Amino acid sequence: MEAMGMDDRRGPWRHCTTSSSSSSTSGTVSSGYTSTSSRLSWLSMEAARQIQEMEMMDLEFVQSPKDLAREKKMKKIKILAKEFFGAPSTKCSAEGGDLIVLERWFTEMGVGWVLHISDGALAGELNDLASSWFLAIIEIVDIFCLTSGLRPGHGAVENMAERLQLASFTQQAILKMLTFLDFIVAPNFTRVPAPYARLHTLLRVREALSKTFYKIQLTFDSSSSSEVATIIRELVDVVSAKEGKVGEIIWSTLKEIRTRIMESLEHGQGSSGTQTPQGSSDIDDATRSVTMYVMFLTDHYSLIEPIVSEASSLGTYVSQFGATERTNLTVEMLSCLEEKLANKSEAFPDPGLRFLFLLNNSSFIAEQLHCTPDFPKSIKIDLVGKVKGYMERYIQVSWAPVLSCLINPTPSCFGKNYSPLSKFESEFQKTYTTQKLWKVPNPCLRNRLRRAIIDKVIPCYTRYLEDDYGNAPLKFSPSNLQEMLQELFEG
Template sequence: MSSGYLELDMDLERAKVLKKEEHIKHIKSLVREFSVGGGDVRVPERWLIELGIGWVLHLPLADAASAVQTYDALMTWIRALAQVVEIIGYTEPLFPEQAVNQLSNIFEEEEQVLGQLQFAKFFQEAMFKMLPFVDWIVSEALVASNGMEPPYENLSTLLGVHGALSKALPQIQLASSLPQIQLASSLLLSAEVVRIQHDAVGLLVAKEAKVVGAIWSTMKEIRNRILAPMEDNGDDSSRTATLEGSSDIHKATRSLISYIELLRTNYSSLAPIVSVNYQSHNAAVPPLDSMIIGIASCLEEKLAEETGSFPDRSLKFLFLFNNSYLISQKVDPLWSVIEFNPVTANNESFLSFIKAHQEATIRKVQSYMESYLQASWVPVLSCLFNNPTPLSLAKNKNYSPLAKFESEFQKVYTTQKLWKVPDPGLRKTLRKAINMKIMPDYTKYIEDNNITTKRIAPWELEKMLQELFEG
């Protein structure tokens, strides 16, 4: 490492030390002012204002409520909590044990413990002022939304608060377990310090538990919203689209995909919560993974029921093909999280389950594609080989098998050109499958019957097939 980098590292380290010393000096002055004022609550309140969260002092007033509804305000509260916890970690520098060992009389010993007590009370008061935000955010998250969208934003907010509390709790527990100043003449004061610290830990534990409960309730609400029948969720546009029929991705599928992405992003935070509240039917599968698979399976069953109203069987199978494929594409990447869990990664039962699930998913998607081909293109092809045209009309080119084939092909093409397969790769695969279903037999028919005059040339048919499903 060059001398320039070493100097930069030293400068950064000195800056950190100076910043820490400034924090300690500032907190000492605040604690002293708090103590002289007989526990003046305005002092810790002023500190919270300095930290940018003065609005927590006015909860749950309407103006404060509107202030904390923004992402920036939430992040400010999280940063403020981190700073408070950081300062609490300075307990030893504020009250060094060496200074106590060097005290020469009982008065100085009691003065030292009294200072630590005031420090503990100051932070207790600050925490009391900060943590009602947790209650407020939980109550807001659990209030039923006026809209019908699943409350993903509420879940993200709760996860942010939970993450801050989860990070703060072990640090405060560590601070509370540091050797306390326990002098013979100051046992009562020292015991009071310990009690305050333990109360702070207990309060944080209770708030964290409350947030966990709200997270699980919100997750259940999201599941219910995703799986709610169209006629029950008040979404007229989705209901109309379902009745009329569309091959596109269903709104519920898009909602599930958003949910899966949110769960995957927060997998490490949510896995412990889900493991306590959700009982997996397969012991080899982690509860969160099992829960996601369960929701995806329920949605696919629901979508299959919804297609009962579709006017066209071909459209029904194309719709299921599109939606099942997208769901499988989002569920399967979840298996990559096993890299964070060495125990699961080496679990043969779990790995076998993954393989079996992926194979079953592939078979399901392929079955929808084959059903679509049978409903759409096999009847077109049958015009060439299963032709009941009377002999009197068979020689008429307008009634020939080829003419019927071309006519039916044109009808299907005209209709399905407006249908949609959103995924480019899936669209390419389906076009290729149609080509393989139609073109070999069509070409063979032309060759076997020495047909030289055609309304649509083979290359034109192939070009038309490449225009399908653009929407």
């Protein structure tokens, strides 16, 4: 008779009942139940594992959206490659391919104009054209790497002949895209009159070429056929040469801008403000030029640094400072500017105007570079120190002589009808009248400078009136002086 479980149902633990007795001890039953539970747990885990394996096998047959997109793209490229080499139209390339096919693909990517550069048919802003070129060249290179880097039997490329055809097709596409570079590095290139706009475009182009070179290099492996390997090597050589050429043009343009700035400093070409026989305190044109140059170097440091390093290794650039190349270039330019501004200021007959000129220019540089996050902090601190120093020296040479009439009066220098107060009033009026026409273009600096002068003059004048003022008529009250000082530097 088959054993029954404790709830009168047949159970898998029936064999645990002894044949010598119809009753079992509680310990025997408990032992049998525990063994059965472990077996059930194991069976459940095994079933779950098998189900999971089956689900994973099903998932292997489900392509991801990325794989589907790649497969769709590959099918399209295969068709284009067959058309390109299969039935050439009357418009063929030197390699015998159908340029109509290539033009159709380029037009879809927004770079159909590349094939017409030699005809002079180039419409649109260069920056916009370059942006579309960057996107297209990266896409074409990615397709080249995909087609030339896959082994037969991996799904995307069915055989070596097809692989070679796809590699050849994308190779021709890359070569055609590179004709854009011949256009923008040409000596008679005039599409971008502003040198910094051209530099910006050239730097982005070189960055795209660096990525292209790196990706194509990684494509080569030992499984590549000799034909595909030859294509890869040819492209590596061409892209490397183009990258080098663009780098040379970038360095040449940087040197050209630098030389132009240096020449303007040497010849002392004027200030941006109205020049008087006494000079102008306004921001000098050279200061604006150097600041723009330094800011460009800083903003594009990661792209410029390899070019400057290469120029340094070739001996075409000799650093004057033992630091990074970007810092060398910026420090050299700022040091040269500081020297030239100091020399220019020496021609100003009024020492107050001389230091105000230096103050305005150093403050302009410090303010501009303060807004440049990547600019070396040590140079920023040095510039701030120079601004503070020029302000102190300006106040010392301009207003200390005025206050000396009250602080250290020398009777012999006043004359018979002059008192310390009348001498002060005369000197103050003269200085005020002159410096009211001087210019401090930065509103914040102008307010700081006025406040510094007020804090210097008014307390001294007030103390004199409290201590030494007699019954003589008073020409200026302290409030009158403060109102007048608030009118300084309007230009």
